[in-house]
Amino acid sequence: MTVIAWIAEGTWPTCVDAVRAHAPAPADVVLLHVTGAEAPGAAHGAYAGLLGRARPDRDPGTAVEHLAAASAERLLTAAADRLGRPCTRVERVGRAEREVVAAAEGADLLVLARDGDRSRLGPRSLGPASRFIVDHAPCPVLLVWPEATPGAALPPP
Template sequence: MNVIAWIVEGTWPACVDAARTHTPEGADPVLLHVTDPDVAGAGHGAYAGLLGRGHPERDPGTRLEHLAAASAEDLLTAAADRIGRPCTRLERTGRVEREVVAAAEDAELLILARDGDRSHLGPHSLGPASRFIVDHAPCPVLLVWPEPAPGVDTIPPPPPHPPHDR
């Protein structure tokens, strides 16, 4: 069984724990991290557009690329240590939501954590990237809470629609 856990700063422990639970014995779960190139691109653009050219060694975008790669490696290492069994680490770069969906093309299960407003039950508990992934995943999705779920009393009230005649 091909199980992929999307590893994101702040919510990754819940995904790793779910992958450990839902990956059958003998199968290696995949720990997926995606780096968005827009941050480093903004650094490159700021340097080129505002600070001038001629000293590429001063380009902050290059430093941001190195920091992002180191952060991804640290996160994947921590996740691999937590899972406590053989696993595959997969690092991708690109538009996060699309890279996660593409990585899940042959998966039998994709695990991700709620990353929006986690103080209430409901659709706002998913951020934009997670919503896209849930809506477009080519496989079953296991959506986990990174901490205990809020109570059912946090469900938003129904809209004030008039009752339907039946």
């Protein structure tokens, strides 16, 4: 059995706790982090457009890529420490929703947290990336609340 937890800033502790609670001991756990390519791409483009390409060693896009990789590594390390059992750490670069769906191919369970409006129940509690993942995941999905679940009162008809 393979369980994948999407490790995203702000919601990862809840995902790790859900894996600890719901994944059987012999399951292979994968902690997945996706770094967007937008910021480094913008920095590369700005440098090339404004300052030319004479000094590629000064390109701020490279520095942004290194900072993003270091941040992802710290986040995955913290998640692995919190999990407290053997796991595989996977870092991908690209559009989060597409990378998570691609990584979930062949998995038995995907764990992710709500990332939208978490003040009330309903479809807006999922951000665009999470909505895409829930709609397109090729495996069962465990969707968790990063904080306490808001009041259970249903909206008016």
